Amino acid sequence: MRRISTASIGEKLYEILMTVNFELPGDVRGAIENALEVEEHGVSRSILKRLLENNALAMKKRIPLCQDTGMVVVFLEIGQEVVLEGEYIEEALNQSIARAYEEGYLRKSIVSNPLTRINTGDNTPGVFHYSLVPGEHIRMGVTVKGFGSENMSRLGMLRPSDGVEGVKAFVLETVALAGPNPCPPIIVGVGIGGTMEKAALLSKVALMRDIGTDNPLASLDQLEKDWMKSIEALGIGPMGMGGRTTALGVHIETYPTHIAGLPVAVNINCHSSRHSEVIL
Amino acid sequence: MIHYLKTPLEDQVLDRLQPGDEVLLSGIIYTARDAAHQRLMSLLEAGSPLPFDLKGQVIYYMGPSPTPKGAVIGACGPTTAYRMDDMTEPLLKNGLKGTIGKGSRSPKIREYLKTYHAVYLIAVGGIGALYSQMIEHSEIVAFEDLGTEAIRKLRVKDFPLYVGIDTQGRDLYTQ
Structure with missing residues (x-):
């Protein structure tokens, strides 16, 4: 005890x-820096640079x-x-x-x-x-x-026959509907299974994982990489200006569910994903 | 294309703006977000005067973080604009020429902006610390009890924005 x-x-x-x-977590800052290396869209590049400038200024002057x-x-x-x-x-x-x-x-x-x-x-x-x-x-x-991104989150009670393709379609639809509103590049937390509230909770748990870390389950890790490509193909880009940097990460959490259901929750976070973890 | 704009906004200048153009805005702008808009709507419905003259003015959808000692304002980036969509036309009717926010707007806003010859400008979300450095003065002019949602009069200098919807109703996000 x-x-x-x-x-x-x-x-x-x-x-x-x-x-x-006052300071972006290292995983988020790193993901923005990586995005800047591959982003080719001019306006989107300048926005990504501003995100990093904003972080440096916030740290230095203690402004949120x-x-x-x-x-x-x-x-x-x-x-x-x-x-x-x-x-x-x-x-x-x-x-x-x-x-x-x-x-x-x-x-x-x-x-x-x-x-x-x-x-x-x-x-x-x-x-x-x-x-x-x-x-x-x-x-x-x-x-x-932040609630600009929280407001763009969605929950769907899909049919078992919708399967993994149905879940993917729901996630992509959610990101497309959100468009520029949640301050892309976003982090997409996906909770699949359980009951309605369990799926919602899992989708927020998913946002707590560091960007750039693999999903511990290989099958889910594969899905994350596949969905990330499809999200990139939407072409929303930073603040909806276009380009390839629509999401910094897609994280999936699952839980056993009922024979009759396939709950899916998508919780969206803005690029300013302020998260931290400590063990006491 | 970069446009240096000064408030109050003039019609001829607004006509040069096209979706996606960069704007550096200087002069006086007013803040108002959800709760302040509801108050403004109530005043208009009651036929009461508004706390400031809307003619040629710009409203920034923003609620800042508190001002630390010695600073002009706290972090002050845009909030999502669509929540104000149903409360925008009455303000345009009274002379408002520009709104600043982030995100997409409903199709009817495109029609209103065309009708009233006004624009929607996009600020970058999530860089509130940077934006705080471009504000020279800030004072509350109405609804102080709303705290962060009070109406503030700001003097801005080269405030960086993008044209979201122009005076012809052309929308950056639907083109």
């Missing part, structure tokens, strides 16, 4: 928020990369040998969000009720996903999710 204080988890969250909002500093999404994998000590975990996490968004001059974008829409003033609450795993560690994944 291992004791971990919720305050120490909150402190880690604070540190992550004070970093990811984007004014949409997102809704904070936290994935907590908690080892079942861990005992959490201190105040309620969700309070600790929300306090860290409030502190980071105040001290970091980050935008408060959260409204308390989706229908009456009064801003909570401190960017809380975050969205928290917990899962219990074997062991005595805690793994925390964090992303600050």
Whole structure:
């Protein structure tokens, strides 16, 4: 058994928020640099260069990369040998969000009720996903999710007979419908299987994986590379200006599902994919 | 082709713009996004005066991050424009000549821009830090209670944009 204080988890969250909002993760910056090496479209090249300039300036002057500093999404994998000590975990996490968004001059974008829409003033609450795993560690994944891209995400309850080609068509259709809106080059998270909410959750988990890493399942890795080519062929390009750099990555997660269904969720992230992971 | 534009925008100058052209915009522009647009619509419906004269003006769909001490403004890139599509015509009718945002717009916006002789300009999303360096002055002029969504009057210098839809209703994204 291992004791971990919720305050120490909150402190880690604070540190992550004070970093990811001001500095692109290495995988994202690397993917943009790689794209710039192969992109031939003139306007699109200049946009990719500006993304890198923006990153350098944000780091140097401590200005947020984007004014949409997102809704904070936290994935907590908690080892079942861990005992959490201190105040309620969700309070600790929300306090860290409030502190980071105040001290970091980050935008408060959260409204308390989706229908009456009064801003909570401190960017809380975050969205928290917990899962219990074997062991005595805690793994925390964090992303600050902008809504220009979140709004372009879709969920489809396909038929089993639609098969892998049907899933691919749905993913491509989603990217095409989104067009320039989600700030391409995008990262495409695809969740396949489970139930409706499980597919949606998997699609966000997929966005947490580092760009440029292989899918651990060879069959899915093959699909990712194939779909990436088809997305490139759409020719949307950075901010919809054309060219080949429409996506920086396609990541797929799957889960067993029912004989009657084939749920598919596509969660889109903008090029400013601010994500981080820490093990406690 | 690069156009150096100054606000307020004049009709003859706007006619030279074509989809995809680069624009470097200088002068006064106003910010308004979702909530501010809803307020403006309510004022127009009630026949009340607007907080600023729209004639020849440009609205930037943007809600900045908070201004750190000593800075003019925080990060300030565009938000997605289509959410304002249903609230754009009444503003054009009152003299608005340009909107700035990101992403595609509904077909009816192309018709409105043709009718009212106005343009849609595209800013690059996700480079809010860079854009903050091109703003010389910022002040809230209406709806302060909306926080980031308040209407701000900005003075910009060589603000880099692309022509999305021109005065003939030609759309960069559908050509």
